[in-house]
Amino acid sequence: MHPPLSLIWFFLTAGISIGLFNFTYFMEFLTLFGKDTALPKHMVLISNVISLVLIGLGAIGASFHLGHKLRAWKAIKRFHTSWLSREAVFSGAYGFTLLIFALLRFFDHTGFWYHFFGIITFILGWLSAFSTAMIYASNRFVLEWNTSISVLYYLNMYLMLGSSAFLALTYFYRKEFVGTYIFLTFLFLALGLAFRLAFNIRQFYIKRPTINEALNLPHNRPIRVLDTGTTTDNYCTEEFYYKKGKELLPSILPLAYILTFIVPLFFVLYMWITGRVDYNFIKFTFLFIVVGSALERWCFFVEGNHVQNLFYGLYPEEGYTLRKGYMERKKTKISYR
Amino acid sequence: MPQYALVIDLNTCVGCHACATNCKEWNTQASFGPLSDFDPYGRNPKGVWYNRIMTYEMGEFPDTQVFHLPKSCLHCQDAPCVPVCPTGASYKREQDGIVLVNYDDCIGCKLCSWACPYGCREFDEADKVMKKCTLCIDRIYDESLPPEHRKPACVLTCPAKARFFGDIEDPNSEAYRMIKERNGFVLFPDMGTNPANHYLPRTETKVHVDEHLLEAENPLFLEVVRRHYKGG
Secondary structure (H helix, E strand, O other), X not given: OOOOHHHHHHHHHHHHHHHHHHHHHHXXXXXXXXXXXXXXXXXXXXXXXXXXXXXXXXXXXXXXXOOOXXXXXXXXXXXXXXXXHHHHHHHHHHHHHHHXXXXXXXXXXXXXXXXXXXXXXXXXXXXXXXXXXXXXXXXXXXXXXXXXXXXXXXXXXXXXXXXXXXXXHHHHHOHHHHHHHHHHHHHHHHHHHHHHHHHHHHHHHOOOOOHHHHHOOOOOOOEEEEEOOOOOOOHHHHHHOXXXXXXXXXXXXXXXXXXXXXXXXXXXXHHHHHOOOOHHHHHHHHHHHHHHHHHHHHHHHHHOOEHHHHHHOOOOOOOOOOOOOOOOOOOOOOOOO | OOOEEEEEEOOOOOOOXXXXXXXXXXXXXXXXXXXXXXXOOOOOOEEOOOOEEEEEEEEEOOEEEEEEXXXXXXXXXOOOHHHHOOOOOEEEOOOOOOEEEOOXXXXXXXXXXXXXXXXXXXXXXXXXXXXXOOOOHHHHOOOOOOHHHOOOHHHHHOOOOOEEEEEOOOOOOXXXXXXXXXXXXXXXXXXXXXXXXXXXXXXXXXXXXXXXHHOOOOHXXXXXXXXXXXXX
C-alpha cells in the first residue's frame, strides 16, 4: 500500500496528544481516591495546550488526504457502519472536550465538571484511537493488517508516545514521579517491540490467496499475467502497490526497529538501572520514539498487500498452498499422444 | 430484489478493448461527467477507466490457454465498499442492485477503494472524487432510446458479442439463462462479497501434437519439441 504522509502525520500528532492527555488526566483522576498525584496547574495547562495544538494540527494534516475537505462534516452520516466516520467524530469531539477541560483548569474549576470533562475527554481520545486502528484492522483485503495485533499495537504506540512525552514534563514539575514514568515508558516500549515482532512474524504464516482464487480458476494450473491493459501505472497499481517502498523496506524496517524500540529502550534502561536521570536522555528517548514511529508507520503501509494486486501479478508469491476445499498444486503433465 | 449485472463470456472475448474504449467514450460525454486523462500524449499517460481488460496465460507450455478478463465494478450483492463510506456517498440501489457513487457527497477519502478486493474503483484526481462503473444507468433507463439500445455501452459495442446484460435474479433474462446454462462463475468467491457480474468459463481446448509434426521440416519447431518433450 502507498503510505499517505498525511495519515502518518495524524498518527504522530494524535498519538502524542491522546497519549499525553491520558497520563495527565490519569494523575488528576487518582486524586479522587486521595492520592497525592495532583499536578501543578502550570503543568496541566502546558500538557493540554500541547495536546490541543497537536490534535488540531493532526486534523488539518489528515484532511490533506481528502479530495473535498469541507464535506468532512458529512462523515456523521455513516457513524453506525464506518470506522472512518467514527474516527472523525470521536477525534473532533475529543478536541472540543479537551478545550473545555483546559478552560476549566485555567479558571481553577477543579470540582465535578473538571473531572466529568476529564473522563469524557479520556474516553473520547481512546475511542478515536481505537476507531483509527480499526480502519486498518477491519480491512479484510489487506491480510497483514487484518488482525487484532494491529489494534493492540496501535493503541500501545499511543501509550509509548504519551508516556515518554509525559516523562519529560514530570522531570520539570513532579520529579518524584520520574521513576514511575521511566518504568511505564520501558513497559510500553517492551510491549510495543513484542507487538511489532508478533505483527511481523504473523506475516510468515498468513495463508495468502493466489491468483487462481482471485480468478476462480483451477488451483492446479499455473497462471501468469501477460498484460494488464495499460502501458503505465494506474490508480490501482499506484495506490495499492508502492514499488519504491517495497525496494526500500528491507533497509527501512530494521532502522524503524532500532529508532523506535532499541535506542529508547537503551536510554530508559540506563536511567532505570543506574538511577542517573538526565534530561538529555529523556529528550532523546522521546525524539527517537517519534522519528522511529514515523518510519514504523511508513513500513506498516508498505508491508500491507492489497488482494487486488493479484490481478496485476503484484502479490507476494507463495506458490499454491493446500487449503481446505482446494487441490494441492501438482506438476502439470504435458501429454501428447 | 432485482440485480442488474453483466455476464461476460471468456470463451468469446478476444481482448480487443472495444468495451473499455466505448465505456470511456460514453461515460466521458454522458451524465456522469468526464473521466479525466492526465498527460495523454506524454510519457506517462494516465486516466480514469471504469473498465480494464487484463490478459492471462493459464497452464504450462505447450498446454496453455490465453484468456482476456474485462473487469469493471462487479456490483457486489454484499458490496464491502458501501458500509465503509463515511458520508454515504457510495450506495447500492434497492430497485436494481446497481452500486453508485454520489459525487456531491464523496469526500475523496479513498476508503471504498481500499475496501474493494477487485480494484474496481478509481480516484479522479481532477474532480477529487471516487469513480466507478455505473452499468450505464443513464442509458438503461433512457426512454428516448430504442429498447434494444437500453444497455450498457460496453455490451452494445462488443464486436464478439461476448457481453450480456440483465437481471440475474430474473429467470426470463438472458443474463440469468447464460449463467445457468454455461456455469457462470464469479471472481474471488471466498471474499464474501457475492459479486453480481458473472463470467462464463472458457471451454477446455486440448492440443495434440501428432507424430508427423515431430518430423516437421521447420528446424525451430523441432528444437522446441525436442526441448520440451524429450528433455533434449
